[in-house]
Amino acid sequence: MLISKIPRKIYFVLLIASVFVAGCASNKASTDAGQLVLRQQGSFAVGGTLVTNPGTFDPIKDGAYNPVNPSTAGQTLHVDHAYVFYQVPERPRKLPLVFWHGHGQFTKTWETTPDGREGFQTIFLRRRFPVYLIDQPRRGHGGKSPEPVNIAPTADDQLWFGIFRLGVWPDFYPGVQFSKDPEALNQFFRQTAPNIGPYNPEVNTNAVSELFNKIGAGILLTHSQSGGLGWRTALKNSRIKAIISYEPGGDFVFPEGEAPDSIVLGGRVIKPATVPLPEFWQLTKIPIAIYYGDNIPDSPSTNPGQEQWRVFLAVARKWRDVVNKHGGDVTLVHLPEIGIHGNTHFPFSDLNNVQIADLLSKFLKEKGLD
Amino acid sequence: MLISKIPRKIYFVLLIASVFVAGCASNKASTDAGQLVLRQQGSFAVGGTLVTNPGTFDPIKDGAYNPVNPSTAGQTLHVDHAYVFYQVPERPRKLPLVFWHGHGQFTKTWETTPDGREGFQTIFLRRRFPVYLIDQPRRGHGGKSPEPVNIAPTADDQLWFGIFRLGVWPDFYPGVQFSKDPEALNQFFRQTAPNIGPYNPEVNTNAVSELFNKIGAGILLTHSQSGGLGWRTALKNSRIKAIISYEPGGDFVFPEGEAPDSIVLGGRVIKPATVPLPEFWQLTKIPIAIYYGDNIPDSPSTNPGQEQWRVFLAVARKWRDVVNKHGGDVTLVHLPEIGIHGNTHFPFSDLNNVQIADLLSKFLKEKGLD
Numbered sequence: 173m174l175i176s177k178i179p180r181k182i183y184f185v186l187l188i189a190s191v192f193v194a195g196c197a198s199n200k201a202s203t204d205a206g207q208l209v210l211r212q213q214g215s216f217a218v219g220g221t222l223v224t225n226p227g228t229f230d231p232i233k234d235g236a237y238n239p240v241n242p243s244t245a246g247q248t249l250h251v252d253h254a255y256v257f258y259q260v261p262e263r264p265r266k267l268p269l270v271f272w273h274g275h276g277q278f279t280k281t282w283e284t285t286p287d288g289r290e291g292f293q294t295i296f297l298r299r300r301f302p303v304y305l306i307d308q309p310r311r312g313h314g315g316k317s318p319e320p321v322n323i324a325p326t327a328d329d330q331l332w333f334g335i336f337r338l339g340v341w342p343d344f345y346p347g348v349q350f351s352k353d354p355e356a357l358n359q360f361f362r363q364t365a366p367n368i369g370p371y372n373p374e375v376n377t378n379a380v381s382e383l384f385n386k387i388g389a390g391i392l393l394t395h396s397q398s399g400g401l402g403w404r405t406a407l408k409n410s411r412i413k414a415i416i417s418y419e420p421g422g423d424f425v426f427p428e429g430e431a432p433d434s435i436v437l438g439g440r441v442i443k444p445a446t447v448p449l450p451e452f453w454q455l456t457k458i459p460i461a462i463y464y465g466d467n468i469p470d471s472p473s474t475n476p477g478q479e480q481w482r483v484f485l486a487v488a489r490k491w492r493d494v495v496n497k498h499g500g501d502v503t504l505v506h507l508p509e510i511g512i513h514g515n516t517h518f519p520f521s522d523l524n525n526v527q528i529a530d531l532l533s534k535f536l537k538e539k540g541l542d
Numbered sequence: 543m544l545i546s547k548i549p550r551k552i553y554f555v556l557l558i559a560s561v562f563v564a565g566c567a568s569n570k571a572s573t574d575a576g577q578l579v580l581r582q583q584g585s586f587a588v589g590g591t592l593v594t595n596p597g598t599f600d601p602i603k604d605g606a607y608n609p610v611n612p613s614t615a616g617q618t619l620h621v622d623h624a625y626v627f628y629q630v631p632e633r634p635r636k637l638p639l640v641f642w643h644g645h646g647q648f649t650k651t652w653e654t655t656p657d658g659r660e661g662f663q664t665i666f667l668r669r670r671f672p673v674y675l676i677d678q679p680r681r682g683h684g685g686k687s688p689e690p691v692n693i694a695p696t697a698d699d700q701l702w703f704g705i706f707r708l709g710v711w712p713d714f715y716p717g718v719q720f721s722k723d724p725e726a727l728n729q730f731f732r733q734t735a736p737n738i739g740p741y742n743p744e745v746n747t748n749a750v751s752e753l754f755n756k757i758g759a760g761i762l763l764t765h766s767q768s769g770g771l772g773w774r775t776a777l778k779n780s781r782i783k784a785i786i787s788y789e790p791g792g793d794f795v796f797p798e799g800e801a802p803d804s805i806v807l808g809g810r811v812i813k814p815a816t817v818p819l820p821e822f823w824q825l826t827k828i829p830i831a832i833y834y835g836d837n838i839p840d841s842p843s844t845n846p847g848q849e850q851w852r853v854f855l856a857v858a859r860k861w862r863d864v865v866n867k868h869g870g871d872v873t874l875v876h877l878p879e880i881g882i883h884g885n886t887h888f889p890f891s892d893l894n895n896v897q898i899a900d901l902l903s904k905f906l907k908e909k910g911l912d
Contacts, residue, residue: 207632208580213664214654217732229700231711236808236846237701247697250731257653262577278683283627284584294583312683313648315735317695323738324690327617330599331607341601361620362587365685366738368693438606476606 208298209262218386219379220253220309223318254379255313259293260302265542267391267413268302272380274396275421276332276364278312279305281395285521286360287351292393292520295529301542304387308376308398310369317369329361334477336517337467345467349514349522377405384411391541396517397421399462407447407454414459414541416532419517422484424491427452427498432490437483438476444487449498456500459539462488463528464506465515481517503535578668579632588756589749590623590679593688624749625683629663630672635912637761637783638672642750644766645791646702646734648682649675651765655891656730657721662763662890665899671912674757678746678768680739687739699731704847706887707837715837719884719892747775754781761911766887767791769832777817777824784829784911786902789887792854794861797822797868802860807853808846814857819868826870829909831902832858834876835885835892851887873905 227245234243257279258268271292273281282293282305293303307314330341338360339345350356380401384390391414394402399420406412407425422435422442431444468481485506492502507515512527519528536542597615604613627649628638641662643651652663652675663673677684700711708730709715720726750771754760761784764772769790776782777795792805792812801814838851855876862872877885882897889898906912 206581208583210578210580211576213578214658214660215650216654216658217729220732223695223697225697229711231700231704231847232844235701235704236850237705242696242698242701244697247701248699248731249695249697250699250728251695253732255650280585280625280683284586288584288586290584312685313650313735315682315685315738316732317693320692320694322690322692323687325593325619325621325686325688325739326612327593327595327614327619328612329618329620330601331605331612331617334601334605335607341599358620359587361618362590362623362686365683368685368736368738369695474602477601480606 206298208294210297211260211262211264213257213259215255215257215313217250217253217314218256219382220316221251221318223249223251249316249318251316251318252309252375252379253314253316254309254376254383255307256304256383258302258304259297261297261300263300264302265300267389267541268304268387269296269393270304270306270380270383270387270390271393272306272308272395272398272402273311274394274398276366277395278307278363278365280363281518282393282520285525286363287353287356287523288359289525291525292529295526299529299533304383304390306380306383308401309379310367310372310375312365314379315368319369321367321369323366323368332361332364334475335480337465337477337481338516340475340477345514347514348467348516349465349519349524350516351523373401373404376401377408380405381409384409389413391416391536394418394420395520397423399423400425403455406458407451410454410457412458414536414539415461416535417460417462418519419464419481420462420484420488422487424487425452425455426491426494430494432487435483435487437480453498456495456498458501459535459541460495460500460502461532461535462492462502462504463519463531464488464504465517465519465522466508466513467516468506501539505531576668578664580667581630581632581634583627583629585625585627585683587620587623587684588626589752590686591621591688593619593621619686619688621686621688622679622745622749623684623686624679624746624753625677626674626753628672628674629667631667631670633670634672635670637759637911638674638757639666639763640674640676640750640753640757640760641763642676642678642765642768642772643681644764644768646736647765648677648733648735650733651888652763652890655895656733657723657726657893658729659895661895662899665896669899669903674753674760676750676753678771679749680737680742680745682735684749685738689739691737691739693736693738702731702734704845705850707835707847707851708886710845710847715884717884718837718886719889719894720886721893743771743774746771747778750775751779754779759783761786761906764788764790765890767793769793770795773825776828777821780824780827782828784906784909785831786905787830787832788889789834789851790832790854790858792857794857795822795825796861796864800864802857805853805857807850823868826865826868828871829905829911830865830870830872831905832862832872832874833889833898833901834858834874835887835889836878836883837886838876871909875901 229246271282393416399417400423427449428446435442473479492504599616641652769787770793797819798816805812843849862874
């Protein structure tokens with residue numbers, strides 16, 4: 173899409189230049205065993221709320237652990253915070269990268285890849301960015317909710333194999349950027365965790381907004397479900413100076429009156445969210461890059477694992493056009509269109525993730541964000 | 543206890559020497575902003591099992607996400623693995639430290655302290671130990687269980703304030719090694735996460751034993767509930783070359799016929815676990831250090847937050863004597879007895895955690911484990 177607007181000659185110059193840049197950076201990043209020099213690392217909880225029960229707590233009468241019939245009078249519970257693990261390299265660049273996982277995932281998204289190579293956490297540390305990895309509230313290390321939840325294990329590995337576009341079970345897509353070592357798939361299936369409490373976008377965006385209040389200006393990276401949450405968090409907090417969104421879901425926010433007609437996905441009708449134009453403007457003030465991987469068809473597919481992303485990519489294109497019409501700066505890259513093939517729903521941990529990281533480095537440099 | 547067997551003169555020499563060692567190491571470790579040079583870091587899932595549903599998965603018919611009425615025929619679910627985050631420093635020492643959290647906790651136990659200083663993860667990285675931090679199965683990042691669970695939020699902050707020996711709510715113990723900054727308590731209360739599935743010691747020890755199969759010889763550090771799990775894991779896996787146990791619960795494993803009479807705790811009668819003597823011998827073959835903090839009384843207390851630890855410490859002393867009688871090498875340190883006061887149930891993240899780390903460094907050096 174983007175490329176189509178660039179004259180052919182310039183396109184090839186850009187292509188060669190980007191291959192060259194990619195090559196250099198790849199060599200650097202592939203030195204897995206090289207020194208990684210940090211100044212600081214740590215973790216903290218951020219945001220959240222407090223439940224306070226009426227009554228009085230008696231430390232003598234009520235002070236013994238009683239899992240069956242606990243006394244809760246006068247006690248509190250700290251809930252709905254996000255958990256954050258951060259690392260600051262030596263000679264850090266100015267803006268940190270804040271990494272936010274998608275549906276069913278946690279910080280692991282950005283850590284070691286399923287086949288055991290370095291993920292974006294370490295790749296971008298080596299490129300001297302401070303990194304902040306989030307577990308959103310009610311997930312993993314952010315696991316305290318004020319609302320009860322019943323977690324019923326659901327055998328669904330094969331469903332996600334399809335939706336995450338590794339292939340059509342039991343076959344991988346030809347040329348897919350995912351290791352055929354069975355251990356890679358084992359690791360991939362084990363990198364998820366359930367919602368510990370009802371899913372609540374407001375709770376999630378509040379906690380991540382608090383994170384930016386704490387750390388100041390930074391660049392937000394989102395994936396899939398957190399794509400939609402990311403747009404909303406940027407509307408809340410101008411400390412988000414750019415958004416990089418990998419394969420965002422269809423949950424874009426349009427200005428009132430400018431949303432596309434309702435989106436139809438497998439019989440479901442999805443009504444795009446809207447906000448008043450003055451509120452929307454915040455999204456026109458920051459550079460935004462959106463990346464989608466391979467095996468997303470152009471026309472409707474009977475394969476739900478592909479169809480969902482065809483619809484979301486179409487909405488993403490409309491959203492880009494609306495934001496840019498209002499003076500925004502959205503770059504949407506459908507990777508196959510720039511000659512990068514085989515990416516799944518997780519480009520940043522695919523076999524070619526150094527190449528995907530190089531694209532991001534290039535974007536950040538172009539926008540003066542590094 | 544230990545000290546009482548050492549002649550007075552030697553004791554003072556040891557004390558002065560240890561203060562000297564502590565001083566040197568403290569200066570080094572307190573340079574928070576100093577360079578931290580890593581060779582490698584990453585994360586992985588280890589151990590676990592696989593649930594396989596009968597039937598056939600149809601990627602076209604069953605390939606759309608349906609949270610309300612999911613089709614699970616022919617699908618699998620990867621469950622009951624532990625999650626591990628590891629870091630290897632430059633010029634690593636030979637044996638890695640493997641950190642295992644306690645009840646309701648996760649890796650955070652060993653990360654940044656509630657008041658924002660470096661925890662054992664980073665302190666011991668700076669002392670050139672490779673570190674492995676565990677989330678046990680069904681907790682945090684190890685959040686997949688084959689069994690359903692209903693998580694009902696319980697307001698219990700004040701209960702744990704007492705059991706973790708910060709004080710008698712709402713008062714801190716005089717001289718307690720915990721920051722009075724309200725934000726420290728806020729962070730402390732937010733560092734927990736629920737069981738995502740029924741608690742199962744066998745599942746936990748299997749996964750951690752698999753971790754040692756993967757990484758080879760190492761030193762296991764446990765805390766509270768994982769104390770009991772640690773003894774059992776060492777019985778399963780001789781790659782555990784030492785155990786450091788902070789405030790283990792009363793769940794010690796005795797040789798058959800040598801367990802103390804049942805333990806009485808607040809009306810509950812606890813029968814100590816036993817194993818045949820030949821199996822028990824594994825625990826006599828490795829150095830073991832056990833540390834308990836302050837505010838544990840000598841005689842029965844009406845304060846449940848103290849009474850539990852009085853009972854557990856008494857059992858720990860009996861266990862030490864039994865293991866050592868069989869030729870073992872258990873060192874039990876009740877910190878106030880060597881002049882270290884004010885420690886809570888979390889000595890490794892208390893205000894004096896560098897001093898606590900120095901004790902550990904000294905122990906590892908004495909045992910040739912560094």
